[in-house]
Amino acid sequence: MAAITSDVEVEVRRPRRSVVLGVLLVVWVAAYFVLRGIDTLVLGGQDTTALHRWLNDHRDDVGQGNAFFDAIRFVVDQFVVLLQNVISQPSFDRPVPVIGWLGVVAIAAYCAWAFGTWKVAVLTAAGLVFVGLQGLWQESMDTLALTIAAVLLSLLVAIPLGIWAGLSNRAFRVATLVLDLMQTLPTFVYLAPLVLFFAIGPAAATIATLIYAAPPAVRLTAHAIRSVPPESVEAARSLGSTRGQTLLKVLLPMSRSTVVVGINQTIMAALSMVTVAALIDAPGLGQTVLKALQTLDVGVAFNAGLAIVVLAIVLDRVTTAAGDRPWRTASVRRKVLLGAGAVGVLVAVWFSRTYVWAAEFPSDVNIGSRIAVVASDVTAWVQDVFGGFTYGVRDVVTVGLLNPLEGLLTGSPWWLVSAVLVALGAVLGGWRGAAPAAVCCALLVATGVWHDSMVTLASTLLATVVVVAVGLALGVWAGRNRRVDGWIRPVLDAGQTMPPFVYLVPFLALFGTSRFTAIAAAVVFAVPVTTKIVADGIKAVPGATVEAANSVGSSAWQVISKVQLPVARRAITLAVNQGLIYVLSMVVVGGLVGAGALGYDVAAGFAQSELYGKGLAAGLAIVLLGVMLDRVTQAAARRTQDFQGRGDKR
Amino acid sequence: MKKLRYAGVLTAVALAVAGCGGEKVGAQPQPSAGKECGSFNLTVSPWVGYEANAAVVAYVATKDLGCKVEKKNLKEEIAWQGFSTGEVDVNLENWGHEDLKKKYIETDKVAVEAGSTGVKGVIGWYVPPWMAEKYPDITDWKNLNKYAALFKTSESGGKGQLLDGDPSYVTNDEALVKNLSLNYKVVQSGSETALIQAFRDAEKNKRPLLAYFYEPQWFFNEVKLVKVNLPAYTAGCDAVPAKVACDYPPYDLDKIVSKKFADSGSPAYDLVKNFQWTNEDQNAVARMIAVDKLTPDQAAEKWVKANESKVNAWLGK
Numbered sequence: 001m002a003a004i005t006s007d008v009e010v011e012v013r014r015p016r017r018s019v020v021l022g023v024l025l026v027v028w029v030a031a032y033f034v035l036r037g038i039d040t041l042v043l044g045g046q047d048t049t050a051l052h053r054w055l056n057d058h059r060d061d062v063g064q065g066n067a068f069f070d071a072i073r074f075v076v077d078q079f080v081v082l083l084q085n086v087i088s089q090p091s092f093d094r095p096v097p098v099i100g101w102l103g104v105v106a107i108a109a110y111c112a113w114a115f116g117t118w119k120v121a122v123l124t125a126a127g128l129v130f131v132g133l134q135g136l137w138q139e140s141m142d143t144l145a146l147t148i149a150a151v152l153l154s155l156l157v158a159i160p161l162g163i164w165a166g167l168s169n170r171a172f173r174v175a176t177l178v179l180d181l182m183q184t185l186p187t188f189v190y191l192a193p194l195v196l197f198f199a200i201g202p203a204a205a206t207i208a209t210l211i212y213a214a215p216p217a218v219r220l221t222a223h224a225i226r227s228v229p230p231e232s233v234e235a236a237r238s239l240g241s242t243r244g245q246t247l248l249k250v251l252l253p254m255s256r257s258t259v260v261v262g263i264n265q266t267i268m269a270a271l272s273m274v275t276v277a278a279l280i281d282a283p284g285l286g287q288t289v290l291k292a293l294q295t296l297d298v299g300v301a302f303n304a305g306l307a308i309v310v311l312a313i314v315l316d317r318v319t320t321a322a323g324d325r326p327w328r329t330a331s332v333r334r335k336v337l338l339g340a341g342a343v344g345v346l347v348a349v350w351f352s353r354t355y356v357w358a359a360e361f362p363s364d365v366n367i368g369s370r371i372a373v374v375a376s377d378v379t380a381w382v383q384d385v386f387g388g389f390t391y392g393v394r395d396v397v398t399v400g401l402l403n404p405l406e407g408l409l410t411g412s413p414w415w416l417v418s419a420v421l422v423a424l425g426a427v428l429g430g431w432r433g434a435a436p437a438a439v440c441c442a443l444l445v446a447t448g449v450w451h452d453s454m455v456t457l458a459s460t461l462l463a464t465v466v467v468v469a470v471g472l473a474l475g476v477w478a479g480r481n482r483r484v485d486g487w488i489r490p491v492l493d494a495g496q497t498m499p500p501f502v503y504l505v506p507f508l509a510l511f512g513t514s515r516f517t518a519i520a521a522a523v524v525f526a527v528p529v530t531t532k533i534v535a536d537g538i539k540a541v542p543g544a545t546v547e548a549a550n551s552v553g554s555s556a557w558q559v560i561s562k563v564q565l566p567v568a569r570r571a572i573t574l575a576v577n578q579g580l581i582y583v584l585s586m587v588v589v590g591g592l593v594g595a596g597a598l599g600y601d602v603a604a605g606f607a608q609s610e611l612y613g614k615g616l617a618a619g620l621a622i623v624l625l626g627v628m629l630d631r632v633t634q635a636a637a638r639r640t641q642d643f644q645g646r647g648d649k650r
Numbered sequence: 651m652k653k654l655r656y657a658g659v660l661t662a663v664a665l666a667v668a669g670c671g672g673e674k675v676g677a678q679p680q681p682s683a684g685k686e687c688g689s690f691n692l693t694v695s696p697w698v699g700y701e702a703n704a705a706v707v708a709y710v711a712t713k714d715l716g717c718k719v720e721k722k723n724l725k726e727e728i729a730w731q732g733f734s735t736g737e738v739d740v741n742l743e744n745w746g747h748e749d750l751k752k753k754y755i756e757t758d759k760v761a762v763e764a765g766s767t768g769v770k771g772v773i774g775w776y777v778p779p780w781m782a783e784k785y786p787d788i789t790d791w792k793n794l795n796k797y798a799a800l801f802k803t804s805e806s807g808g809k810g811q812l813l814d815g816d817p818s819y820v821t822n823d824e825a826l827v828k829n830l831s832l833n834y835k836v837v838q839s840g841s842e843t844a845l846i847q848a849f850r851d852a853e854k855n856k857r858p859l860l861a862y863f864y865e866p867q868w869f870f871n872e873v874k875l876v877k878v879n880l881p882a883y884t885a886g887c888d889a890v891p892a893k894v895a896c897d898y899p900p901y902d903l904d905k906i907v908s909k910k911f912a913d914s915g916s917p918a919y920d921l922v923k924n925f926q927w928t929n930e931d932q933n934a935v936a937r938m939i940a941v942d943k944l945t946p947d948q949a950a951e952k953w954v955k956a957n958e959s960k961v962n963a964w965l966g967k
Contacts, residue, residue, distance in 0.1 A: 045824050045836070046891065096675055195728050200737040281722045290723070293843050294698055295868065295940040296850070356673045387855065398804040508847040513813060513839040514805050592841040594805065600838045604817035609727055610749060611817075 020427050028420045032412045039413035041450040045604075048614050049448035055613030059193065073203040080149045080202035084283070088141030100352030100359030101137055105129060106345045108314075114338060116321025127314035131307045135368035136285065137361035140307050143274055143284030146202065147311075150209035150270045155263060158214040162221025162262070163247070166255075172222055177627075179215040183581055184626035186588040186599075187212060187276050188606040189619030195280050205282030213269040220262025224255030260323030264316055268496060271312045275499040289499055298379050298505045299372030305502035306371065312497035313490060383509040394516040402515060406458035414450050417441075421628070429635025436631035440624045447617040447624070455597035457625055459515050459590070460583055463522040464629075467579040470527050475534025475575065476560055479568075485535060492528035500525055500589045508593055518590025518599070525589075526582035530575045537571020538564050573637040577630055584626045598622050687711070689718035690739040690911055690918055693729035697842065698868040702935035703742040703767065705946035707925055709954060710961055717918045726818060730754055730906075733761040739911040740764075740922055743903050745771055745819075755906075762912050764905040764919075768926035769866060771901030773819070775812070775878040776863040778853040782876035791830060791880045798833040800858040810834040813861035815845040821862060822894040826880065829895040834860075849873060866929045868940040924964040931957070 043049070048056075085091035086098045099107070105128045113121035131140040165175040191208055198204040228251050236250045252259075278286025285304045292301035351358040409417060418441035425433030444453050478485040500521055511517040541564050549563045565572065591599020598618045605615010690711075694704045704721060711717040722729075722738065730750045732738030754761045777788060787793045798810035805811060812834045814823055823836045839845050845861055846869050852859035853873045863875060880897040887896040911919055931953070938949035954961050 045838070046820070094675060100675075192728060192731070195731060196735075199735045200722060200724065200728065200732050278723065279725055280728060281724055287723055290696065294696060294701075296843060296846055297943075354674060356675055359675050387851075395804050504841075504843060505847055508844050509851060512803070512851070513837070513844045513848055514803070516804070591838075593844050594837065594839050596838040596840070600817060600840050603840060607725060607727060607816070607818040608820065609753075 017427060021424070024420065024423055024427065028412070028416070029408065031416055032408055035413050035416060036411045039415065040410060041414050041445070043448060043451060046611070048611070049617075051446070051448055052611075052613030052617055055616050056610065057613075059196075059612055069197045072207075073198045073201075076149070076153070076198075076203040076206050077201055079153075080146060080206055083145035083149055084142060084202075086145075088138055088145055088283075096356075096359040097141070098353070099349055101128075101132055101361045102358035103345075103349035103352035104141065106348035106352075110341050110345045112318045112321070113341065116318055116325060120317050120321045123317055124314050127310045131310055132361040133365055133367045134303055134307055134371065135363065135366045136288065136304060136307045139283075139285045139288055139304070140311060141284075143271075143286070143308065144311060146206060146209070146277070146282055146284060147267065147270045147274070147315075149202075150206045150213060150273075151263070151267050153206065154210050154214040154266050154270070155217055157210070158217035158262075158266065159221055159259070162218040162259075163225060163252075165218060165222035166225025166251075167247075172226075175218060175222065179218060180581075180627055180630065181623055182211055183215045184584050184623045186585070186602050186619050186622060187273065188588050188602045189616055191276070191280055192606055192612070200281055202282070204280055205277040208277055208280070209270050209273040209282075212273050213266045216265035216269060217259075217262040220265065221255070221259050224258030224262070225251050227258070228254045257323045260319055264319040264323070267315045267319065268312060268493075271308055271315075271497050272499070274308055275501050286499070289501055293501055293505070296505055297372075297376075298502070299374075299376035301502045301505070302375035303368050303372045305498045308499060309494045309497050313493050316493060379506045379509070382506065386510060390510040391512065394511045394514060398514065398516055402458060402462055402519075405462065406455055409454040409458050410451055414441075414445055417454065418445075425632045425635070429632055429639055432638070433632045433635035436635075437628055440628035440631075444621055444624050447621045449598065449601060449614070449618050449621050452597040452601055452618065453621045453625060455515075456587055456595070456599065456622070459519055459522075459595060459597075460580075460587070460625065460629075463519045463526070463583045464576075464580050466519070466523050467526040467530055467583060468576050470523065471530025471534055471575060471579055472572070474527070474531040476538055476564070478531065479535040479538025479564070480560075485539075488531070492531055495524055495528040500586065504589070504593055513594030515590075515595045517593045518586070518595030521589060521593065522583045522586040525586050526579045529582055530579040533571055533575035533578060534568070537568030537575070540571070541567045569637075573634070576633055576637075580629055580633070581626060584622055587622050687715045687717035687916055687918055688914075689720060690916065691720045691722055691732070691737060692740045692742070693724045693732060693738045694721050695724070695726050695729065695741075695743065698936045698940045699769075699866050699932050700743045701939055701946055702932045702949070703769075703925075705939070705950040706927075706935060706953060707740075707742055707922065709947060709950035710964065711918050711921055713954075714961075714965060715917050715921065717916070730761075733906070733908045734758055736908070736910065739908045741906040742922070742925070743767055743769065744906050745901055745903060751906075760909050761906050762909055764907045764912070764923045766926065767903045767905055769903045769929050769932050771903050772865040772877070773898040773901065774863070775823075775860060775880065776849075776875040777858075777860055777878060778849055779874050779876055780853060780856055781858060789876060789878050791832075791878060794860070794878070795831075795833050797858075801834070801860050803837070805837045806835045810860065811837050813837055813839050813845065813848060813859065815839055815862050816842045819862075819864070822888065822891060822898070823862060825892055825894045829893065830881075849875060866932055866936070868933070868936040871933065871937045871941055920966065921964055924966065926964070927960065931960075 084097075087104050088097055090096055091098060105125050108128055109121045109125040112124040128140075131137065161175065165172045187208060190211065191204075194204045194208050198207055232250055232254060233246060236246045241249065274282070274284060275286040275289050278284070278290050285308050288304035289301045292298075292304065348358075353359065412420075418438070421441055422434050422437045425435075425437035427433075444450055447453070474488065478488050503524065504521065507517050507521055511520060545563060545567065546559060549559045554562070587595070587597075587599040588602045589599070591597070591601070591603045598621055601611075601618030602615045602622070605611045605613070605618065692704055692708060694701060708719040708721065711719055722732070724732065724738070726741075726744075726747070727750075729738050729741055730747070730753075733754050751763075755763065775791075781788055785793075785797060788797055794810070801810035801812070802808065803811045810833060812823060812827060812832075814821055814836050817838075817840065821836075826832075827834050827836060839848060839861070845863060848859055848861060849863070849869065850873065851857060860878070869875075881895060883897045883899050888894045888899065905922060905925065907919065907922060935949050935953050938944045938952060939946055942949075944952070
């Protein structure tokens with residue numbers, strides 16, 4: 001939109017927009033009281049529609065016994081088994097893996113040092129020894145093998161796709177849609193069919209992980225390529241570079257650090273799939289968590305979850321350090337040291353192949369059981385002390401906020417809700433908001449799970465509002481204060497990678513089985529990513545800008561609200577968007593603690609063959625909710641930007 | 651910095667020297683895998699009772715027959731799929747699943763039944779013991795409406811709450827509530843974990859709870875839940891799902907094996923076929939795994955040592 005007219009529009013339209021919104025809501029509530037209970041499209045728990053039955057009947061049509069899938073399965077299986085043989089499973093007629101624990105620690109620390117710094121090398125060694133001391137060495141190595149396989153395969157697919165989406169606008173648009181689908185479609189929906197294509201075994205688990213973990217790498221690669229200043233590309237072109245040369249010499253080097261962030265996010269996503277993949281017999285820590293949950297053993301589950309968190313932190317710090325390390329040739333001294341280190345690594349590997357103490361992690365010192373006991377005690381204490389209070393909070397929030405919102409969404413006729421949503425989209429984001437809302441509402445009705453979708457939508461909206469509020473507060477705090485950032489980051493990493501299954505039991509104890517419990521779990525899961533993005537955005541605000549504001553005597557609050565937040569607006573939009581996607585990706589987990597609705601439908605579809613079609617439809621409904629909310633918020637954000645006359649180039 | 655590195659090198663050398671004294675890899679002889687039995691894939695469904703079955707059968711097959719048992723942790727549905735892809739040979743505790751039996755046994759002919767496990771499954775509505783004590787007549791369904799107000803929660807919309815469990819099980823509860831005109835709303839807890847936690851909390855803090863549950867279950871070792879009697883089950887009373895107004899049928903839990911495995915002539919197949927024990931036996935092993943925190947193998951060893959005659963019967967000795 002032209003910047004010249006925008007100032008006028010700001011004054012004319014802005015107040016009007018909120019008035020329109022208010023009127024819309026009042027009309028909706030009024031209409032609700034008149035039309036309550038008509039056309040609400042309720043579908044009973046075990047009931048299905050024709051579409052669901054059709055999906056059921058055609059579940060097995062794709063892929064079974066297909067040579068293409070068999071080939072993929074064979075290659076992936078071999079790859080994972082090879083990795084397992086090397087670091088985790090007894091192999092090649094020996095009672096131990098090819099490389100024992102000492103060798104693995106040495107190699108990992110050496111790589112961390114060579115690609116990063118000696119500090120991360122120490123952290124790597126310490127982290128790996130810690131999981132060993134937890135008594136979980138073999139499980140951790142199985143998880144590591146599977147994660148490495150999934151991440152490498154993800155990158156093999158994701159980086160070329162990301163480059164393509166970075167260079168071509170059309171590819172970018174298609175990619176965005178597909179990636180949204182991959183990230184929000186609950187894993188449970190494709191877990192069972194994947195097992196049909198790829199059989200039970202490492203291949204299915206790896207590919208399930210890949211589907212969920214590849215999108216961040218594609219997105220960030222595309223984003224990085226698109227953010228390279230056009231001047232640089234122009235300069236290269238004018239010097240006579242071919243397209244290939246421009247890509248290799250200019251675009252890729254200049255986007256390296258962002259691509260590494262993408263790789264980093266892919267690793268995190270892969271680790272967060274560990275427990276879900278365990279449902280189809282993926283080896284490793286996920287099994288330990290699931291087994292412990294069968295007997296509600298929070299301590300043991302926490303111990304295994306902690307090992308996942310430690311692995312995540314190690315991998316995160318190593319990739320981050322590798323991304324930060326400038327391209328430069330090493331000094332002679334460093335080369336000598338690297339060479340000496342390599343010899344040391346070889347010695348360690350030799351030891352780990354020769355002696356039992358270096359091959360199998362010694363079990364004399366086991367801190368795992370102590371961690372488990374402490375974790376159980378702490379949970380029990382928290383439950384006893386806060387139990388009554390938390391039930392109260394739950395009831396107040398449920399009665400005061402959730403029930404009215406849900407009542408409004410589920411009690412109104414579907415056409416009324418659709419009309420309101422489309423109108424909201426139009427007011428907030430113009431046709432860019434209205435069109436997706438209309439399409440998504442129509443498709444939601446078609447899925448046959450409209451009523452359940454509205455129940456889930458109510459919880460999702462509430463959870464997202466909380467996530468954004470908490471994420472903004474924490475993110476601004478961490479972005480402005482380096483020390484806060486330093487200690488908050490490990491906590492955030494833990495929140496992001498600790499399998500939600502681990503904290504389900506304590507949450508159930510605190511809040512009972514309810515929709516509120518699901519909301520609380522979603523908030524814990526989604527706040528970290530929102531906080532991280534906001535913090536990065538705030539940190540990226542040029543110091544000079546903040547200085548200028550400080551020098552004219554602005555208060556801290558003024559600096560935040562008038563300078564930092566507006567300048568970091570783009571990061572905040574992204575943070576809201578990711579917070580929303582993370583909340584939606586917890587819908588299924590929410591279904592396991594009493595949220596019912598779509599999450600339960602999906603879980604039931606995974607467990608009962610006659611409900612498979614309904615589960616798939618419910619999974620698609622979650623995607624539709626995601627796409628709708630995402631497009632409306634994006635359109636709204638774009639429109640606000642245009643009004644402020646700062647329309648960024650896209 | 652420099653000192654640190656020297657220190658590092660020195661420690662490494664010292665460790666290397668010290669390490670040379672340890673035992674060498676492969677010094678201990680490995681147990682050899684049995685030849686005549688071969689190996690079979692055993693699915694392990696995600697509940698402790700099943701794990702007890704799997705532990706004992708795997709233990710006996712490994713120790714007495716020299717088989718190699720590959721345990722695979724799978725959900726029931728996926729395990730059934732495994733019969734057709736060849737990844738699963740044995741399922742040691744199957745709860746009904748008539749539809750799946752029809753598909754995989756009758757239509758696809760990839761699996762066959764291998765008889766009862768001897769364990770009886772019960773599904774029904776349960777209340778925590780403190781409620782049965784305080785309101786003795788609550789175990790009759792006719793009195794449920796009288797107590798509906800007790801079971802109100804934030805989720806039940808003004809009615810009493812009937813908490814349902816793991817989505818793996820088919821439930822008739824919505825139909826039951828309707829057909830018995832109970833003033834209750836079925837609320838989905840969504841997982842076994844949620845159900846057990848709810849009962850644990852209900853017993854400890856004396857909160858009212860009415861929920862779908864089942865036996866055998868290790869949790870009965872911790873809290874003795876009391877079953878509410880619904881109108882008695884008669885054959886065929888649950889024929890039309892929407893019209894059900896009677897209790898759940900008693901389940902005879904059985905074993906399913908792949909066709910391939912049944913035809914293989916492996917002694918392990920005879921073991922699986924002959925394997926039969928009681929609810930008490932299973933509970934004993936499940937208790938060792940869930941409460942005493944033994945590994946499945948240790949628990950199996952303990953039970954087998956104490957019940958040699960039963961094991962010998964399975965082996966045809």
